[in-house]
Amino acid sequence: MINLESCRIALKELPPHIKNAEFNIEKNTSYLVKVTGKEVAGNSYSDITEVFVRASGEKTGFAYTQDLNENPKDLITKAYNNSLDIEFSNLNILNKEGRYEVLPENTVNLQEMVNYARLLEEKLLKSHKSIESVVVESRTDINRSSILNSYGLDKRYERKVSYLSAHIVAKYQDKVYNLSNAMSGRQYRDIDMEDIIDQVINQLESQFNARSYKSGVYSCLLDKSVMVNIMMTAWQLFSGIKYSDSALTGRLNSTIGSAAFTLIDSPAHHKTGYHYRFDCEGTEAGENILVENGYLKGLMHNILTAHSVGHKPTGNAGRYALLSGTIPTDIIVVPKILYIKPGKKDRRDLLKQLKDGIYITESYDVFHSINISSGNFSIPCRGSLIRNGKKAENITEMTISGNLIDLFKNIKEVGNDIYIEEFLKKSYCIGSPSVIVTNLNVNAG
Amino acid sequence: MINKKNISEIIKTALSTGGDFAEIFLEDKDELRINYKRNKVTAITTSRIKGVGIYILLGSRSVYLHTNDLSQSSLLETAKVGAEFLANKQSSNKLNNINFNCSKSINPNPIKTLPSLIAHNKKIDILKEITDYSYKIDKRVINMDSTYFDNDQKIAIYNSEGLHAVDRRINSKIRLGATVGQEGSYYDEWEDFTKAKGFEAFENNEEYLDFAHSFITSLVGNIDAVPFESCRVPVVFEGGNCGTFWHETCGHQLESYAIARNSSDFEGLIGQKVASDKVTLVDDGTIAGLYGSAAIDDEGNPTKRNVLIEKGILKGYLVDRLGGRLLNMPSTSSGRRQGYTFAPTSRMTNTYLQAGEDCEDEMISSVEKGVFVKKLGGGTGGREFSIAVKEGYLIEEGRITKRLKGLILNGRGIELIKKVDRVGKKLVTEDGSFCGASSGLCPVTSFQPRMRISNMFVGGK
Numbered sequence: 001m002i003n004l005e006s007c008r009i010a011l012k013e014l015p016p017h018i019k020n021a022e023f024n025i026e027k028n029t030s031y032l033v034k035v036t037g038k039e040v041a042g043n044s045y046s047d048i049t050e051v052f053v054r055a056s057g058e059k060t061g062f063a064y065t066q067d068l069n070e071n072p073k074d075l076i077t078k079a080y081n082n083s084l085d086i087e088f089s090n091l092n093i094l095n096k097e098g099r100y101e102v103l104p105e106n107t108v109n110l111q112e113m114v115n116y117a118r119l120l121e122e123k124l125l126k127s128h129k130s131i132e133s134v135v136v137e138s139r140t141d142i143n144r145s146s147i148l149n150s151y152g153l154d155k156r157y158e159r160k161v162s163y164l165s166a167h168i169v170a171k172y173q174d175k176v177y178n179l180s181n182a183m184s185g186r187q188y189r190d191i192d193m194e195d196i197i198d199q200v201i202n203q204l205e206s207q208f209n210a211r212s213y214k215s216g217v218y219s220c221l222l223d224k225s226v227m228v229n230i231m232m233t234a235w236q237l238f239s240g241i242k243y244s245d246s247a248l249t250g251r252l253n254s255t256i257g258s259a260a261f262t263l264i265d266s267p268a269h270h271k272t273g274y275h276y277r278f279d280c281e282g283t284e285a286g287e288n289i290l291v292e293n294g295y296l297k298g299l300m301h302n303i304l305t306a307h308s309v310g311h312k313p314t315g316n317a318g319r320y321a322l323l324s325g326t327i328p329t330d331i332i333v334v335p336k337i338l339y340i341k342p343g344k345k346d347r348r349d350l351l352k353q354l355k356d357g358i359y360i361t362e363s364y365d366v367f368h369s370i371n372i373s374s375g376n377f378s379i380p381c382r383g384s385l386i387r388n389g390k391k392a393e394n395i396t397e398m399t400i401s402g403n404l405i406d407l408f409k410n411i412k413e414v415g416n417d418i419y420i421e422e423f424l425k426k427s428y429c430i431g432s433p434s435v436i437v438t439n440l441n442v443n444a445g
Numbered sequence: 446m447i448n449k450k451n452i453s454e455i456i457k458t459a460l461s462t463g464g465d466f467a468e469i470f471l472e473d474k475d476e477l478r479i480n481y482k483r484n485k486v487t488a489i490t491t492s493r494i495k496g497v498g499i500y501i502l503l504g505s506r507s508v509y510l511h512t513n514d515l516s517q518s519s520l521l522e523t524a525k526v527g528a529e530f531l532a533n534k535q536s537s538n539k540l541n542n543i544n545f546n547c548s549k550s551i552n553p554n555p556i557k558t559l560p561s562l563i564a565h566n567k568k569i570d571i572l573k574e575i576t577d578y579s580y581k582i583d584k585r586v587i588n589m590d591s592t593y594f595d596n597d598q599k600i601a602i603y604n605s606e607g608l609h610a611v612d613r614r615i616n617s618k619i620r621l622g623a624t625v626g627q628e629g630s631y632y633d634e635w636e637d638f639t640k641a642k643g644f645e646a647f648e649n650n651e652e653y654l655d656f657a658h659s660f661i662t663s664l665v666g667n668i669d670a671v672p673f674e675s676c677r678v679p680v681v682f683e684g685g686n687c688g689t690f691w692h693e694t695c696g697h698q699l700e701s702y703a704i705a706r707n708s709s710d711f712e713g714l715i716g717q718k719v720a721s722d723k724v725t726l727v728d729d730g731t732i733a734g735l736y737g738s739a740a741i742d743d744e745g746n747p748t749k750r751n752v753l754i755e756k757g758i759l760k761g762y763l764v765d766r767l768g769g770r771l772l773n774m775p776s777t778s779s780g781r782r783q784g785y786t787f788a789p790t791s792r793m794t795n796t797y798l799q800a801g802e803d804c805e806d807e808m809i810s811s812v813e814k815g816v817f818v819k820k821l822g823g824g825t826g827g828r829e830f831s832i833a834v835k836e837g838y839l840i841e842e843g844r845i846t847k848r849l850k851g852l853i854l855n856g857r858g859i860e861l862i863k864k865v866d867r868v869g870k871k872l873v874t875e876d877g878s879f880c881g882a883s884s885g886l887c888p889v890t891s892f893q894p895r896m897r898i899s900n901m902f903v904g905g906k
Binding site for chain 1: 476478479480482483485486487488489490491492493494495496505506507508509510511512513514515523526527530565566569588624626630631632633674675706707708710786788822823824825827828829831832833851852853855856902904905906
């Protein structure tokens with residue numbers, strides 16, 4: 001039976017041929033309430049404990065289980081046996097000390113979840129006359145992370161995230177439109193519903209009566225959701241694992257963006273409920289300025305990638321980075337809360353500064369339309385034509401294309417409207433305000 | 446071990462506050478992954494996924510719960526949480542013990558060699574062979590990252606109507622990742638050689654080496670490809686993998702999940718003309734040898750063939766149990782999920798455009814200026830879709846000429862499928878991949894004969 005105590009005993013009683021071993025136990029409990037028409041339309045509840053094991057003799061092997069009846073000693077043996085055919089000596093450096101335990105009393109109030117969902121639904125229905133129906137999901141996640149290894153590292157931390165998402169159906173001039181928006185906070189009261197509503201209305205109104213437009217090179221305002229969408233894939237440029245095969249190769253300690261571009265990876269931010277204390281190797285999660293005023297200062301590292309370049313690990317060891325049908329057990333590099341540092345201007349000021357150009361309000365499927373090796377992108381999108389600082393008409397069937405490094409260099413202004421989104425696998429968050437970019441290729445039919 | 450008596454108790458607890466249907470989904474799955482990077486085995490991982498999902502319905506209201514604590518007390522407690530979610534309905538059910546009748550459905554993908562019976566070193570040999578071969582295909586291959594996967598998923602489904610159904614799905618896969626390039630121009634991509642088979646998937650090495658050859662030559666082709674000015678042109682889609690077009694333009698919108706949420710342009714159009722006469726679109730989970738096939742769907746119903754569009758007329762949707770309740774339609778055996786951590790919902794299986802009667806060569810030779818799409822990448826569906834083109838060419842004066850780069854397709858599916866003006870005679874299948882949606886990642890195939898859209902927007906430079 002797997003529990004913390006049986007794992008501790010297994011680590012103390014390692015057989016002599018196993019040099020070290022580590023358990024990472026992730027217990028995730030999640031409650032979800034779905035509300036529409038003021039009624040609860042559905043609920044879900046999840047309680048999953050995942051156990052990741054690595055064990056090393058001369059090499060390192062991995063094992064993973066959700067079968068809580070397995071014996072921790074057998075799991076270590078399974079991981080060790082998987083190491084026997086490994087041909088790459090990966091050192092398997094483990095953190096050697098550290099104890100931490102903060103387990104706050106995280107409770108779930110289902111009625112509160114229903115109340116907030118109803119409130120958001122009501123506000124959205126009142127916010128725009130074209131909105132016909134709204135489904136709101138409120139979700140509370142409690143994640144308890146435990147890392148313990150044969151060197152005595154023994155850390156535990158618990159995080160609670162409250163999350164509201166809204167799915168809207170709107171009808172305007174006989175055409176039906178769908179859109180969604182979501183936000184998280186440590187508590188439901190921390191979530192700014194007005195931000196959700198503002199974003200919904202902005203995107204909705206940008207869809208009405210859209211037509212195609214002509215190709216050209218334009219100054220554009222990229223909405224915060226578009227920048228988040230881009231950075232949801234582009235963050236890999238700043239990973240210690242991808243760096244050597246990416247468009248940023250060889251550019252560490254050089255200028256890769258404009259003075260307006262500062263990129264930070266942080267363990268906490270007031271615009272999201274996510275917060276991190278240590279990564280999946282037990283390394284403390286600190287703030288890391290990756291790009292400061294355009295200058296690439298550092299990368300995100302786990303223990304191994306940091307060791308390979310003589311740097312310190314940055315608390316970015318993780319596992320869930322891409323959608324995959326299999327359980328990702330390898331320890332890779334993932335962000336915590338990676339965001340572009342906001343500036344001072346709101347959307348209206350940004351549009352005024354743009355004066356004439358295109359406001360890109362939505363982008364699609366960036367995962368398939370950015371190449372990290374070359375940095376090239378070609379992203380389907382839609383938006384509004386801006387004339388004299390105001391929305392003139394809506395345009396669609398476009399792509400924006402170019403290279404990510406050029407995009408970073410052409411950032412002229414950064415707004416104050418930061419938006420932070422969780423990655424689908426709930427392992428990290430990406431944030432950005434809206435930004436003005438010059439010389440952007442907009443391709444249309 | 447969870448026996449039928451215990452399952453009956455769990456279902457009774459789940460229904461104790463008025464639910465009218467409950468289902469227990471048990472999953473036990475083993476996965477193996479071997480990573481081979483820079484000519485060395487870098488990681489071997491075994492994974493065990495084991496847990497239970499409890500699904501409760503009351504009219505159109507649903508509750509889904511899942512846990513991997515399989516003690517009977519924990520499962521009863523979880524069922525109780527579900528019952529309490531419905532408790533405001535002030536009613537209760539007194540159920541007797543349920544007599545489960547085990548239905549036997551034959552999986553269309555029989556397995557010859559269980560992957561778990563094969564030693565790691567034989568699997569590593571295959572990785573080494575395909576990687577070495579890939580490097581030799583073109584000197585511009587800079588880096589290869591190859592991964593071997595096999596998985597063996599056993600599921601059992603019990604429900605309050607007495608259904609007991611089981612299935613075992615085994616598949617094997619090699620994922621090739623490659624970086625190619627020269628003089629500062631680099632491209633990386635990955636692609637899967639996927640088979641709904643056991644280790645016999647690799648008994649003929651010509652098959653997986655051909656796959657590697659096709660993958661590498663296609664990727665290297667990007668280096669000398671030319672950009673394309675966005676415009677509206679006729680587009681010819683090659684037979685096989687270009688069936689992704691149907692998956693993204695209308696497949697997702699024909700799922701009852703989308704219809705019930707009012708997020709589909711096909712809502713309320715059954716019996717009406719929605720596509721050109723040349724379009725007959727089918728979803729069929731019974732086809733032997735295909736990645737999207739299974740004995741049963743993930744609600745225990747034997748898989749079946751569903752005609753979605755016939756000669757341009759919308760015939761039906763893909764319907765799961767809850768979608769059926771919301772739309773007042775019977776299930777089409779389309780309730781699917783990645784595993785026990787997801788509630789089932791309507792999903793595609795093997796979706797294809799039925800063969801037509803047009804000449805494959807003529808649909809290119811009659812185009813003065815257009816685009817030939819040989820291979821599609823991933824994409825997203827909805828009222829508006831977007832799909833990346835992995836391999837595309839310019840058609841000039843009826844001939845395929847230059848390789849193009851950076852192509853992306855997007856538009857409104859229901860408008861485009863009216864513009865299908867040619868459908869070829871030869872239906873070509875594909876290996877398949879996974880599709881990600883609200884019930885997780887499900888194995889699917891999407892295929893077609895060569896087909897042409899008379900005019901559409903192609904995004905490029």
